[in-house]
Amino acid sequence: MAVVKQRSACPISNSLEAWGDKWSLLIIRDLMFAKQLTYGDFLKAPEKIATNILAARLQALEENSIITKTVHPESRAKFLYQLTQKGIDLYPLMVEINLWAEKYYPIPEERKPLLALIHKDKEAFIKKSIEALTK
Amino acid sequence: MAVVKQRSACPISNSLEAWGDKWSLLIIRDLMFAKQLTYGDFLKAPEKIATNILAARLQALEENSIITKTVHPESRAKFLYQLTQKGIDLYPLMVEINLWAEKYYPIPEERKPLLALIHKDKEAFIKKSIEALTK
DNA sequence: ACATTTACTTGCAAAATGCAAGTAAATTAA
DNA sequence: TTAATTTACTTGCATTTTGCAAGTAAATGT
Structure with missing residues (x-):
């Protein structure tokens, strides 16, 4: 069992641990505008996130149940990222x-x-x- | 003239540059609860911010006009940190x-x-x- | 069969954060 | 009046996160 360390029991602090980094809210922003995006779509955002950081943040957001990753219906080479209800909220x-x-x-x-x-x-x-x- | 680099013209992105780090929102949280705090007060928060980080974040928040720093009315050894209107907002x-x-x-x-x-x-x-x- | 697209990973440099100890001015206690 | 204490930091260094550039592998297109 992976134990997730939390800095405190404060709701603000816990929220920040889910999306309070330099990039997560921008990823979430893009998904709120677009509803669903591929990895490559995120790279087109004007802030120019690095590819390794994007991969890391997408994985963290998925682990925090804020986004989902599914295979693209039209191509197995692509994945679709979407907000969960938690993300939409x-x-x-x-x-x-x-x-x-x-x-x-x-x-x-x-x-x-x-x-x-x-x-x-x-x-x-x-x-x-x-x-x-x-x- | 110091030129502040911004990642993009997006309001979300600009906001994150003001308070979108690991600690700023916790500092702001404490000031919303307490209205005014000293440096030492912030150190008492359960998240245990390091002293150098606290100093750096307070300075950045002041530079971003989110908080003010004034001498404590009762002792010149202390400083009072308070939210500006921008912070209160x-x-x-x-x-x-x-x-x-x-x-x-x-x-x-x-x-x-x-x-x-x-x-x-x-x-x-x-x-x-x-x-x-x-x- | 070969080039291209797509989603990453890897290696390394730079920046931010974290920890522990130290400093300096102001205040309090002896 | 002098010494200890409080307060707000700074400094040096280790660790972690971020940033950049190049590389890889599976799927797709030509």
Whole structure:
């Protein structure tokens, strides 16, 4: 039995151990936008994650039940990464990050329509986005 | 002029550069509970941050305008660390982390009353908590 | 059969974190 | 008034994580 060390019993601390590194939330972000991605898709993100780091983070996220890895239906050479319910449930958190960032950092034009929707009705936006990921 | 490199223009990415390391959110958590803390207070947290790391993170958070450092009114040997408005604005984010963690990890007994308040009326809870930090 | 795509792994350098001990200014105790 | 203590760090070094570049292996395309 592998024993997972935790720094403390604090929910914040435990959460950080699941996704609180330099890359995990960016991987989760990409999956929230795209619903499903291949290894190569993640490498296309503008932050340019290194291939070994990506492999390590994907594995850790899978071990933490935040994403799943399945063979691509159209090719056995590819794998599909998707969010689990646990991963999808990070959506409200991601929305709050966006709202915070909007207040303190410049927002790229192409993200502004999304933020407008959030401001219009946050709960509805989250609900609809989660439904889109679930279906 | 110091140029701050950013990995991308993404709001999530920029946010992570401000507080997306192994310790910053725990420091912010402590300040949300306590409103103001000294260097020594942070060292008492159960996660046992190393002194050099604490100094480095406090400095980075100050540089990112998330916390302030002022001399303690009662002793020039101490400094008070407090959240700025930018730091306080992370409160909704912190609440969402708690709600997510509540769903997937065991929650210590002493945190459960707080979560009950959040469930009762999230917006009211956040508003009141922020007011308490601001006054 | 051979080249290409895809998902990695490997080796090594650089950066961040962790540990233990040390320092310096301010405060308190003798 | 001097010495011990408190407080906030810094320093040196080991360990871990991240980053870069190149390499590998299975599946697919030509």
